[in-house]
Amino acid sequence: MKFQTTDPASNPSAIFYKRCTLDLASGEMTFADLPCRNLEDVLGGFGRSFQDLAKRKVKNAYSDQNPLIVNTGLLTGSSAMTALRTYFSGYSPIKGSKAGLPAAMWSTGSGKFGAKFKWTGLDELLFENRSEQPVYVVIKETEAGPEVELKPAGHLLGLSTHAKIMTLQKEYNNAHFAVIGRAGENWQNNYMGAVALSTENQLKSQEDKFRFAGRGGMGSLMGYKNILALVAQSSDKVGNVSEAVKKVNLNVIKGGGSARIQPLSRGGGGGTWAAYDVLQTFHAVPVNNFRPQGNDIPEKLFRENVEREYDIKSESCYRCGITCHNNISAKNADGSKGEFLAKFDYEPLNLLSTNIGIHDAGQAARLIQLGDNYGMDAISLGVTIAYALSYNQRHPQTPILNGATFGDYEKIHELVIQAGEGQLPEIGKGSMRLSASLGETSYAYHVKGLEIAAYQPETNPGYAWAIAGGHMSMGTYGLLTREGKSDLDSWVRGITEDKLHIVGFDMIGLCKFFDITKGIGTQMVVDCLQSEFNLQVSTEDLRAAVERAFLRGLALELRQGYTKAEFCLPAEVAESPNHNIRLPDISSADFFAKLAKRVWAIFDAKLEGLPDNQ
Amino acid sequence: MDINVKLVGLFQTGRFKQSHRDYPSTTNVQDVIDDLDLPQQHFGIVLINGVHADVDTLLSEGDHLVLMPVIDGG
Numbered sequence: 295m296k297f298q299t300t301d302p303a304s305n306p307s308a309i310f311y312k313r314c315t316l317d318l319a320s321g322e323m324t325f326a327d328l329p330c331r332n333l334e335d336v337l338g339g340f341g342r343s344f345q346d347l348a349k350r351k352v353k354n355a356y357s358d359q360n361p362l363i364v365n366t367g368l369l370t371g372s373s374a375m376t377a378l379r380t381y382f383s384g385y386s387p388i389k390g391s392k393a394g395l396p397a398a399m400w401s402t403g404s405g406k407f408g409a410k411f412k413w414t415g416l417d418e419l420l421f422e423n424r425s426e427q428p429v430y431v432v433i434k435e436t437e438a439g440p441e442v443e444l445k446p447a448g449h450l451l452g453l454s455t456h457a458k459i460m461t462l463q464k465e466y467n468n469a470h471f472a473v474i475g476r477a478g479e480n481w482q483n484n485y486m487g488a489v490a491l492s493t494e495n496q497l498k499s500q501e502d503k504f505r506f507a508g509r510g511g512m513g514s515l516m517g518y519k520n521i522l523a524l525v526a527q528s529s530d531k532v533g534n535v536s537e538a539v540k541k542v543n544l545n546v547i548k549g550g551g552s553a554r555i556q557p558l559s560r561g562g563g564g565g566t567w568a569a570y571d572v573l574q575t576f577h578a579v580p581v582n583n584f585r586p587q588g589n590d591i592p593e594k595l596f597r598e599n600v601e602r603e604y605d606i607k608s609e610s611c612y613r614c615g616i617t618c619h620n621n622i623s624a625k626n627a628d629g630s631k632g633e634f635l636a637k638f639d640y641e642p643l644n645l646l647s648t649n650i651g652i653h654d655a656g657q658a659a660r661l662i663q664l665g666d667n668y669g670m671d672a673i674s675l676g677v678t679i680a681y682a683l684s685y686n687q688r689h690p691q692t693p694i695l696n697g698a699t700f701g702d703y704e705k706i707h708e709l710v711i712q713a714g715e716g717q718l719p720e721i722g723k724g725s726m727r728l729s730a731s732l733g734e735t736s737y738a739y740h741v742k743g744l745e746i747a748a749y750q751p752e753t754n755p756g757y758a759w760a761i762a763g764g765h766m767s768m769g770t771y772g773l774l775t776r777e778g779k780s781d782l783d784s785w786v787r788g789i790t791e792d793k794l795h796i797v798g799f800d801m802i803g804l805c806k807f808f809d810i811t812k813g814i815g816t817q818m819v820v821d822c823l824q825s826e827f828n829l830q831v832s833t834e835d836l837r838a839a840v841e842r843a844f845l846r847g848l849a850l851e852l853r854q855g856y857t858k859a860e861f862c863l864p865a866e867v868a869e870s871p872n873h874n875i876r877l878p879d880i881s882s883a884d885f886f887a888k889l890a891k892r893v894w895a896i897f898d899a900k901l902e903g904l905p906d907n908q
Numbered sequence: 909m910d911i912n913v914k915l916v917g918l919f920q921t922g923r924f925k926q927s928h929r930d931y932p933s934t935t936n937v938q939d940v941i942d943d944l945d946l947p948q949q950h951f952g953i954v955l956i957n958g959v960h961a962d963v964d965t966l967l968s969e970g971d972h973l974v975l976m977p978v979i980d981g982g
């Protein structure tokens with residue numbers, strides 16, 4: 295980026311980002327230094343891409359009108375801790391309104407691809423149209439500035455995400471990779487394709503330890519465009535870390551914000567996996583398609599029970615001291631570490647184990663690994679399979695697919711493979727379409743067409759207003775469990791004021807664990823921006839920019855045909871209350887109706903006041 | 909007074925899962941946290957008899973106290 299001002303809030307047009315627009319049909323590419331329209335543009339990520347998506351009228355995700363926008367955040371590639379994020383934005387094949395229109399979506403992941411991309415000198419790569427032949431795209435740093443090249447990708451076709459990365463690593467030094475798997479290649483029948491992002495650890499160990507931009511089918515959109523991989527090749531550009539950023543980084547590690555995500559061995563909480571123990575206290579760990587049974591079955595996947603049989607190692611992305619990855623390997627007979635299996639994060643673990651009736655850590659790890667290597671979003675995959683298993687439980691005489699039921703590992707394994715291979719559109723197209731085709735939608739656990747995260751909807755009515763998936767774009771998932779809030783005022787304030795700020799991390803290039811409770815409107819971020827770019831910006835400016843970006847997302851949902859009635863929870867939540875969940879009951883239709891009325895009154899007024907700068 | 913204390917997750921390490929403990933009558937939740945030397949930076953959720961409570965809540969004879977670390981998604 296180029297900075298000709300120190301005041302990004304009042305003079306954003308004096309800051310320029312470098313975009314390459316690549317027409318995949320013709321191969322033509324144009325580079326431009328574009329002035330920022332507002333602070334959201336400066337911050338980047340979805341804050342910028344959604345303004346461009348809003349200019350398009352897209353009726354079908356798989357169409358020439360739908361671009362794929364790959365960009366970074368302002369701090370991506372900087373010396374701030376966790377500054378590794380890449381964002382993939384476009385109209386989603388999986389998330390869509392009942393009017394049949396696709397929703398705008400972004401997905402993001404860490405790994406080192408984003409930093410390498412940034413270090414090439416490019417800030418954004420916008421893909422138009424689609425390529426006739428499978429291609430991969432090389433973005434590289436040269437003395438004359440970033441160069442982008444299209445290359446034939448026949449040799450990558452059909453490879454797993456990991457194998458694609460390993461193949462490309464042999465061809466490109468000093469590079470990192472963003473690839474799709476077979477799920478994305480089979481985009482016609484699989485709308486939940488993810489983008490896998492390589493990590494330093496993966497390239498060194500040759501083990502399948504990647505990060506994912508999983509949500510919303512951005513890997514399927516990439517597959518539709520016939521792009522199998524992106525290669526970002528550049529030298530590493532983290533120079534000396536300033537005293538100010540050192541202080542911030544230390545605060546991220548020691549200040550308590552990320553403590554619970556850090557390794558147990560360092561006095562941390564052991565990563566997101568630890569949510570199992572806490573949620574189980576309330577019997578709120580999703581079991582068998584989000585129907586906790588009030589028993590101790592989820593405890594089988596508590597860390598203390600898994601570590602008896604498996605080796606668990608805390609590892610991290612490039613230069614990140616948070617070290618949030620819990621990598622699970624088999625244990626050899628002599629107790630030493632054996633084959634690497636998978637990474638246990640709370641969401642993929644729960645949704646590909648307890649929530650589908652699997653309580654064996656080894657089986658769970660195999661399913662996660664399989665989904666990762668096919669390049670499928672673990673959340674959409676797990677929740678859609680859970681729906682199918684639930685259907686079969688309710689219809690034992692007339693089951694669907696291979697007749698799999700909860701806990702039937704072999705058959706579930708088969709479903710994952712078939713979905714990844716594009717042979718099972720029933721699973722690959724997600725739970726909204728499957729449940730509609732079967733005429734039983736009440737127990738399909740999606741909101742607005744996107745499968746929900748591993749938090750019981752009974753505990754999180756905020757899902758309804760999440761613009762890109764619950765827990766990622768609406769931080770209300772702990773408002774009842776963590777904070778004990780069950781009154782309307784707290785929920786209205788949570789949704790409309792505090793918890794939407796989680797999306798700030800989907801603009802600026804940092805992980806949420808940088809400061810998950812406070813968002814990006816903090817002195818820590820102000821200090822980083824001052825130190826890295828000499829930008830003067832206030833916490834209020836940052837918060838205002840995040841709110842505007844969120845509201846644009848909401849406005850875009852409404853423009854894509856969502857009615858307010860579609861901002862709702864799965865019907866089963868209110869129709870069949872689950873009394874096993876030991877928390878105050880905020881799952882009634884009455885509570886939700888009152889909440890919706892008040893939330894919309896606030897959001898409607900804010901939407902009217904949104905600057906028309908799209 | 910007798911307080912039935914349950915610890916969750918990492919708080920159990922080097923301590924216990926559940927234990928009946930004897931405290932003076934003016935004990936609040938923070939006193940128990942201090943007594944058990946629970947790491948403050950992980951401190952998250954307090955339940956007294958199944959209901960969310962604050963650390964300055966006074967305890968009563970026979971209370972069932974659950975102390976949990978914070979949760980975060982991902």
Ligand code: SF4
Pocket residue numbers: 376377378404405609610611612614615616617618619805807
């Ligand atoms: S917090 Fe976790 S995912 Fe984020 S950069 Fe650090 S190790 Fe990677």
